Amino acid sequence: MARTKDIVGEKMDLDQMITRISKNVGTTEEALRSRMETVLAENRNTWLDAGKSEDDCNLNALRISGRQIKSEGERLKRSGATLYEGMFVSVPRYKDWADLAYKKAAGTISQGNETVIETLIEEGNVILYEDNNDGTYTKKYNPSLAQKADFQSGMAETEISELPKHTYDAGNGIHFHLVWDKNNPKFPSGDDNWKYGKPRPLSEKDRTCMFLGRPQGSKDDMRVISMRFNGALAETQFPAFVAGTIPMRPARNADLAYGKAGVSVFNRDDTVQSSFSSAPDALIAGLDQIKTLENGLQDIEAYVGSLSDKERWDALAAAIVEVIHIDPRDNGGYIITTGDLDIMSTAGTVDIYVPAQQESLVDFSVGSTLMLVGSPYMSRDGEAKLAVTGWWCAESLVASAPETSDDGGWD
Numbered sequence: 318m319a320r321t322k323d324i325v326g327e328k329m330d331l332d333q334m335i336t337r338i339s340k341n342v343g344t345t346e347e348a349l350r351s352r353m354e355t356v357l358a359e360n361r362n363t364w365l366d367a368g369k370s371e372d373d374c375n376l377n378a379l380r381i382s383g384r385q386i387k388s389e390g391e392r393l394k395r396s397g398a399t400l401y402e403g404m405f406v407s408v409p410r411y412k413d414w415a416d417l418a419y420k421k422a423a424g425t426i427s428q429g430n431e432t433v434i435e436t437l438i439e440e441g442n443v444i445l446y447e448d449n450n451d452g453t454y455t456k457k458y459n460p461s462l463a464q465k466a467d468f469q470s471g472m473a474e475t476e477i478s479e480l481p482k483h484t485y486d487a488g489n490g491i492h493f494h495l496v497w498d499k500n501n502p503k504f505p506s507g508d509d510n511w512k513y514g515k516p517r518p519l520s521e522k523d524r525t526c527m528f529l530g531r532p533q534g535s536k537d538d539m540r541v542i543s544m545r546f547n548g549a550l551a552e553t554q555f556p557a558f559v560a561g562t563i564p565m566r567p568a569r570n571a572d573l574a575y576g577k578a579g580v581s582v583f584n585r586d587d588t589v590q591s592s593f594s595s596a597p598d599a600l601i602a603g604l605d606q607i608k609t610l611e612n613g614l615q616d617i618e619a620y621v622g623s624l625s626d627k628e629r630w631d632a633l634a635a636a637i638v639e640v641i642h643i644d645p646r647d648n649g650g651y652i653i654t655t656g657d658l659d660i661m662s663t664a665g666t667v668d669i670y671v672p673a674q675q676e677s678l679v680d681f682s683v684g685s686t687l688m689l690v691g692s693p694y695m696s697r698d699g700e701a702k703l704a705v706t707g708w709w710c711a712e713s714l715v716a717s718a719p720e721t722s723d724d725g726g727w728d
Contacts, residue, residue: 331375331376331379334379335349335350335353335379338379338383339383341383341387342383342386342387342390343386343387343390344386344390344584344586345586345588347585347586347587347588348386348561348562348584348585348586348588349379349382349383349386351561351584351585351586351587352382352385352386352584352585353375353378353379353382354677355382355585355674356377356378356381356382356385357374357375357378358674358676358677359674360374360377360378361374361378364377386584389564389580389582389584392579392580393564393580396564396566396577396580397566398564398565398566398577398580398581399532399564399565399566399567399574400532400533400562400563400564401528401530401531401532401533401542401544401562401563401564401565401574402530402531402532402533402560402561402562402586402589402592403528403529403530403531403539403542403560403561403589403592404528404529404530404557404558404559404560404561404589404593404597405526405527405528405529405544405555405556405557405558405559405583405707406527406528406529406541406557406558406597406600406601406604406607406690406707407526407527407557407607407633407690407691407706407707408524408526408527408554408555408556408557408706408707409524409525409526409692409704409706410524410704411522411523411524411546411551411552412522412523412524413520413521413522413523414521414523415495415517415518415519415520415521416519416520416521418495418517419485419495419517419519422437422442422443422485422487422493422495423485423486423487423488423493425437426443426445426487426491426493427487427488427489427491429489435472438457438458438459438472439459439470439471439472440459440470440499441459441461441462441468441470441496441499441514442495442496442499443493443494443495443496444456444457444458444459444493444494444496444516445457445458445491445492445493446477446480446481446484446491446492446493447490447491448480448490448491448492449476450490452478453476453477453478454476454477454478454479454480454492455474455475455476455477456474456475456476456477457472457473457474458472458473458474458475459471459472459473459496459499459514460472460473462496462499462513462514463514465502465509465513465514466502467502468499468500468502480492481494481516483516483518483519484516485519494516494517495516495517496514496515496516496517497512497513497514497515497516497517497518498510498512498513498514498515499513499514501513521547522547522548522549522551522552523545523546523547523551524545524546524551524552524553525543525544525545525546526543526544526545526546526555527541527542527543527544527606527633528541528542528543528544528563528574529541529542529593529600529604530542532567533562539592539593539594539600540572541572541604541606542571542572542573542574543572543573543574544563544565544573544574544575544576545573545574545575545576546575546576546581547575547576548578549578550576550577550578550581551576553583554672554674554675555583556583556585556675556678557690557706557707557708557709558597558707558708558709559585559678560585560586560587560588560589560590560592560593561583561584561585561586561589562583562584562586562589563581563582563583563584564577564580564581564582565577565581596711597688597709597711598635598637598688598709598711601635601688601690602635606633607633607634607635607690608620608632608633608634608635609634609635609636610634610635610636610693612657612659612662613636613637613638613657613658613659613662613664614636614638614656614657614662614664614665614667614701614703615657615659615662615663615664615701616634616636617634617636617664617693617695617701617702617703618695618701620632620634620693621693621694621695621701629694631692632692632693633690633691633692633693633706634690634691634692634693634703635688635689635690636657636688636689636703637658637686637687637688637689637711638655638656638657638658638667638686638687638688638689639655639656639657639658639684639685639686639687640653640654640655640681640682640683640684640685640686640687641654641655641656641666641683642654642683643679643682643683646673648673649672649673649674649676650670650671650672650673650674650675650676651669651671651676651679652668652669652670652671653668653669653671653679653687653708654666654667654668654669655667655668655669655687655689658686664701665700665701665702667689667691667702667703667705668705669687669689669705669708670705678710680710680713680715681710681713681714681715682714682715683714684714685710685712685713685714686710686711686712687708687709687710687711688708688709688711689703689705689707689708690705690706690707690708691703691704691705691706691707692704692706
């Protein structure tokens with residue numbers, strides 16, 4: 318991917334500073350330049366509006382980028398995390414499991430079936446709060462859970478003067494908490510389970526991404542690693558098919574790693590590309606975890622039809638498509654509309670939503686060829702769909718350079 322023109326055309330002393338600072342903070346020049354691009358994309362307009370020159374912006378970006386990378390390196394040393402090198406190949410949308418559970422329970426409670434609601438309380442699934450319309454609430458709960466005793470079915474009531482924080486509004490004056498854990502008073506270690514009988518948080522964000530890589534410094538082949546991110550970290554939309562490094566906490570299973578808040582920051586580093594044996598399209602074709610759709614999007618229906626219900630849940634597929642429209646979004650980023658290369662294909666189009674922080678990756682035009690990775694499914698209307706979780710430009714058409722590249726910048 319082309320760097321911003323401010324960095325490429327800069328005078329020599331900036332290049333020398335980049336070389337020196339990259340050595341001082343223990344990173345590559347490519348990684349430092351990539352971080353500068355990110356800092357510039359986020360702050361250039363603000364700095365220019367404040368009267369800074371382009372040279373000032375570049376120096377600010379260099380200084381801030383160096384300090385960020387140094388700080389991250391220091392946190393990595395203290396954290397005990399492992400630095401992985403490679404690239405994300407699938408970054409699905411995060412799932413908020415608690416929000417889904419609360420909405421499902423609210424749908425049941427809002428129907429007003431007293432028998433069903435009482436059963437939910439007696440069986441320790443919910444704690445209910447009914448508005449008495451006089452400033453008080455009636456709390457209905459399972460007493461064994463409230464007493465931290467072994468679970469027994471039952472229900473008790475008490476009047477409270479204030480609605481607890483972070484309850485879910487089911488409507489009609491009814492609020493509730495889901496119970497976080499009703500089954501395990503103790504952890505396997507024998508310690509008290511602090512979740513037992515307690516209200517479940519309203520939000521539990523989780524994002525599990527597919528990463529093709531290895532611990533940095535390892536001589537192992539690049540392999541698929543599931544990287545799991547929770548809480549606020551799950552909101553991070555990592556770029557797919559961008560080589561770099563990320564600190565993670567390895568699990569006992571070598572194919573699983575967990576993100577760590579304040580530590581797991583992805584740093585682009587193009588030098589990592591040399592660790593891969595081929596370009597992304599060939600790499601994906603060699604993975605058992607992703608089905609290559611030989612005829613593009615028109616193969617989705619047949620592929621989905623061949624899967625069991627369980628297999629459809631986490632199936633991934635890859636297809637080569639053509640860019641037919643690029644539409645800038647109001648708040649930055651793009652919506653890229655793609656379709657099959659086969660002019661006779663009747664498959665529908667697929668949209669890619671590129672966030673503002675990744676808009677610099679869109680350095681190609683309509684007519685370019687992309688590889689998409691995503692979750693295939695059939696809509697309620699019977700239309701084949703692909704929820705894109707990763708994309709890579711396989712053949713770029715650029716207005717200023719009509720020549721095409723068949724490797725997307727990969728060696």
